[in-house]
Amino acid sequence: MATETAQKTVVDTFLNIEPVDLEHAGLSKDALKGQVAVVTGGASNVGLGYARAIAAAGAKVVVADLNAEAGAETERVINAENGPDSALFVKTDITQESDVKNLASQAFAKFGKVDILINNAMNMRLNGPVLKSPVSDLDASYAISARGVMLAVKEFVPAMIERGYGVVTYSATQFHYSPPMVGGSIYTAGKAAATSLIMSLANEVKGTGVNVFCLTPAGVGRFDFSKMPPPPKDIELPKDLPKFEPSMFAMPGFFSMIPPEAGGAAMVYCILHAKELHGSGIIINDVFTAMNYPFPNPATAPKPMPTHRLSDMELTMAFCTMGPGFSSR
Ligand SMILES: NC(=O)c1ccc[n+]([C@@H]2O[C@H](COP(=O)([O-])OP(=O)(O)OC[C@H]3O[C@@H](n4cnc5c(N)ncnc54)[C@H](O)[C@@H]3O)[C@@H](O)[C@H]2O)c1
Numbered sequence: 001m002a003t004e005t006a007q008k009t010v011v012d013t014f015l016n017i018e019p020v021d022l023e024h025a026g027l028s029k030d031a032l033k034g035q036v037a038v039v040t041g042g043a044s045n046v047g048l049g050y051a052r053a054i055a056a057a058g059a060k061v062v063v064a065d066l067n068a069e070a071g072a073e074t075e076r077v078i079n080a081e082n083g084p085d086s087a088l089f090v091k092t093d094i095t096q097e098s099d100v101k102n103l104a105s106q107a108f109a110k111f112g113k114v115d116i117l118i119n120n121a122m123n124m125r126l127n128g129p130v131l132k133s134p135v136s137d138l139d140a141s142y143a144i145s146a147r148g149v150m151l152a153v154k155e156f157v158p159a160m161i162e163r164g165y166g167v168v169t170y171s172a173t174q175f176h177y178s179p180p181m182v183g184g185s186i187y188t189a190g191k192a193a194a195t196s197l198i199m200s201l202a203n204e205v206k207g208t209g210v211n212v213f214c215l216t217p218a219g220v221g222r223f224d225f226s227k228m229p230p231p232p233k234d235i236e237l238p239k240d241l242p243k244f245e246p247s248m249f250a251m252p253g254f255f256s257m258i259p260p261e262a263g264g265a266a267m268v269y270c271i272l273h274a275k276e277l278h279g280s281g282i283i284i285n286d287v288f289t290a291m292n293y294p295f296p297n298p299a300t301a302p303k304p305m306p307t308h309r310l311s312d313m314e315l316t317m318a319f320c321t322m323g324p325g326f327s328s329r
Pocket residue numbers: 040041042043044045046047064065066067092093094095119120121122123124144171172173174191216217218219220221
């Protein structure tokens with residue numbers, strides 16, 4: 001059974017989805033035909049958008065996620081959208097070596113190879129400030145965002161090098177230390193560690209046919225602020241900084257600037273341009289500018305920005321001056 005949305009239909013599901021429309025984004029339905037992708041954290045939000053768009057572009061998709069219910073439903077939805085055997089869900093805790101090995105063996109058994117590795121899983125709740133968080137939160141952040149990335153890279157990249165083709169990407173953040181208004185120090189520490197690993201990998205595999213880059217999906221999702229943990233109240237915010245609040249976004253009450261399906265189209269575009277992006281990072285707004293993405297609703301479209309790639313150094317330093325730092329002296 002399907003539900004009507006604006007012009008297209010979506011499969012009836014408890015997942016929070018809208019139609020993927022690659023044609024609208026100027027992308028062909030067989031742009032990734034013959035390829036196989038693994039998407040970690042592919043059962044919700046950003047990762048779900050990536051997995052559905054990649055499948056819509058003709059690739060087979062392996063969804064790796066901790067969430068068994070959403071993962072099984074993601075497999076069902078992608079198969080319903082693209083035909084049987086388009087997707088495989090493997091329940092995976094990306095921090096556990098045995099789980100990642102099982103993910104690889106199931107992916108290879110089902111589809112014979114893996115061309116694209118999208119490191120996207122993260123626990124967004126690990127977002128406390130340094131002084132208020134238990135050290136175990138930092139361990140957990142590194143476990144997903146550094147250890148999990150390294151485990152997946154070691155499992156999938158050697159075969160890519162052997163075949164002379166592969167794409168590896170990481171869902172980086174624009175915050176590599178936490179500006180006070182965001183309050184996600186433990187989260188950003190994990191993200192920075194994984195970005196460093198991925199950028200080093202780009203240097204290691206240079207010239208092998210494997211291309212490695214970061215895509216920052218800033219502001220992608222359908223978030224309900226009422227279900228998110230409140231920002232820390234006992235931290236004194238600098239007076240000259242804007243407050244980070246829902247009214248800054250297009251739909252008050254929801255953080256809904258960029259639909260995950262549009263994020264997925266941007267990821268397909270980046271995969272197709274992986275050679276150009278190798279060793280760098282790009283923020284999603286810049287991908288839309290490069291694609292000339294025709295957002296149907298200009299009110300929710302990201303603001304046009306001059307298109308540029310971030311070098312590895314810029315990526316690591318991105319937004320470092322958002323806090324008061326030395327720049328306000
Ligand atoms: N949404 C944004 O605006 C934004 C901005 C910058 C970066 N990012 C990054 O993009 C990625 C996706 O963000 P999101 O907003 O979709 O997050 P999300 O919390 O909605 O989804 C994360 C997914 O990862 C899964 N996951 C968590 N721990 C796991 C583990 N140990 N093993 C396997 N799967 C696990 C979760 O079950 C979930 O499905 C994250 O890495 C995040 O840091 C997101």
